[in-house]
Amino acid sequence: MKKKFKFAYLYMLLLSLIALAACTNSESNTSEQNEENKENNEVVTTEEGKTVISFWHAMSGVGQTSLDSIVADFNASQDKYEVQAEFQGTYEESLTKLRSVGGTKDAPAITQVFEVGTKYMIESGFVEPIQKFIDEDKYDISQLEGNILNYYTVDDELYSMPFNSSTPVMLYNKDAFKAAGLDPEKAPATFSEVIAAAAKLKTDDMKGFSMLTYGWFFEQLVATQGGLYVNEENGRAGDATEATFNGEEGLRVFEFLDTMNKAGTFGNFGTNWDDIRAAFQSGKVAMYMDSSAGVTGIINNAPFEVGVAYIPYSDEAERKGVVIGGASLWMSKGIAEAEQKAAWEFMKYLTTPEVQAKWHLETGYFAINPSAYDEAVVKDAWGKMPQLKVTVDQLQSTEPSIATQGALISVFPESRQQVVTALENLYQGMSPQEALDQAAEGTNRAIEIANKTK
Template structure:
């Protein structure tokens, strides 16, 4: 009996221990299963997040200064790019004038708040290069082996410094001369053979001017009081705006625009102004264009981007010709104007990639054809001119092809490549002041010398600050 009780106690203890062990194993297995399920769930969630992250559309902000028809066309192009793929989304944001956009960029350049792309006018090139806020597009060209030989060389030249293309050309234009063909016929001039040299401009201007007593009903020739046209008239003679090969081989230290090429331009204006054949319509583009439309001036200089609208709206037959040059010089051609697109360097690499993909998209012949037709700006990719929509437009308005011919016939020199100075806007204002003084009776050389002196001063200040 005693042995039986001991046996029973041992067996009971064994069963209890076994039961406890099985319960513990069961709880552990349940916990392991739960952990496995949770781990699997977390793994799936993580995988989904990674997948979502990989497929997330990269947004890149694009600051621009286009308004009116230019803005409308630009936004349509941006939308077509966004719709063409799922990886990137460009967000266009209007920032006001070129000057206003550049001022805003100065406050955020080099930070994550900077836009991926900013449109800057051509005279802002030197500042942008020196700012340290931009990534040269040459970096992406070299990395990818992108073929820039397909693009217009005489446009690329302006934005190429020391063999590097710093920004991608966008809205590019040059000056041309517009003239009233009907007025030419009335004056006994050949409407298909407009004046080419300064002497020919003066001669035609006399025949085209109409006076009624002391009142001048129509002037022969006009130039907007804007430094760009002066720069172009100097460059087409082969003249330089500043030293060191227009600031291309070293930082410019002084202005050269008061030398013989610049003096010839001011003498042309002065001679015609004193003869009463030159119309002064100020510094507002709308005013001088209105003067031409209302036949208050028979010839004037305008941007190639303004040709289409003038041809379409003028109540007379409009002719388009190359800008005139001095009889003492050979025609060199024109400097590209307008603006280009710059890429920020303080932003995420994915945003830079988005910017680069968009810049390449802009250069396709189809997009450039649309841009040219919509705005009048040049096609950066000249193959766009072969597109049907361009050929049809040119057939209707052959004047548009003249602007392209002038650009493509331009000789590539330091003069036509354009000047590089960080204080270009200030220098332009000095030229405007000199033109105003000239029209009020100041001697041409004296007016230019004063503008040169003040320009040298601001160049020196800028160079000192950069050091």
């Protein structure tokens, strides 16, 4: 009996070793074959035959958690494709990595790039315009949010698929408004109204208004007046050659900030998002501008009732709306056709109302497909947190124009840094016009160099 048991045990052990060896050899062969496929610019597949593609992104924290979940759901929803989401650091770090492999077989099928990288990506030669796949597939682009598509559309061609889209909004402390005798249900709308409210809200411990020292907010305050950032119709009629943001619209913004800074009602909390958000939540400032994607977190963490309003605009202008921010997804050129097909199918999946509803609620970013707002889960969430709807209303009420479409220049990151320096100089006492002119001159030099080396 013992011999029979021992023989059966050895027999089962031998079968297990054979199976393990076969599995190991299979995995090894698959890995070797995929390496060979990559070298020959052929498709990498899973053991099940799924086409594998890489998706480079810059999402961290809540955004990464939500994105990983969406990718997993896509992979499980069908048996043809497998997306591998790979975090590449910040937008700047990811773009630097892409420069080394862009246009080759080693490039990821999809890369997430921030909005100010649009001009660079178009001129890079690394990408296949999304319009090609829209036309071939007869995909109904009208189902997506027009005011988001506008930014990424150049000469009537959509170059990338919008993904994590946001705009600025103004957040305010409703409790502080009540204490100051202001209507907590009516936020100030114009520059003069903000200045007046800031004076009433100021206390020994609280400043009235603040804005992150970041070029994006300045761009928005210029655009909502109908002002342009650069010439050549904001760089959309041709390559821009000079900055125009130091004109009357930009000057109004700097004078607006300068007035409150000199009155002691403006709080300068620097360039770090966490610092200005902490200042608001701890009651050090009553009003400030933030990204729409940050609204949910602020409401959930503030020890007071938070109001959300449209960004302010100049008394000498009419409100035109906002320019979309965030990032979009770009299709690589030079990779296998099957990989492009997989990437396109994933992009279409991302635009579905169900996925966009999940993305909107989990991250605070806009749904690029407005039908997502009709989903029951979104309506329920808006009922509990109506401030979220304000961010969407501001976007959808934006008037399409060259100003709100946003500027296109390949040196946008450099230009934003010029504006940051100008804001810092302003707060140190430099005149608004001089600070702006210096930023414009620095931007012009960067544009000139970029145009010469294009």
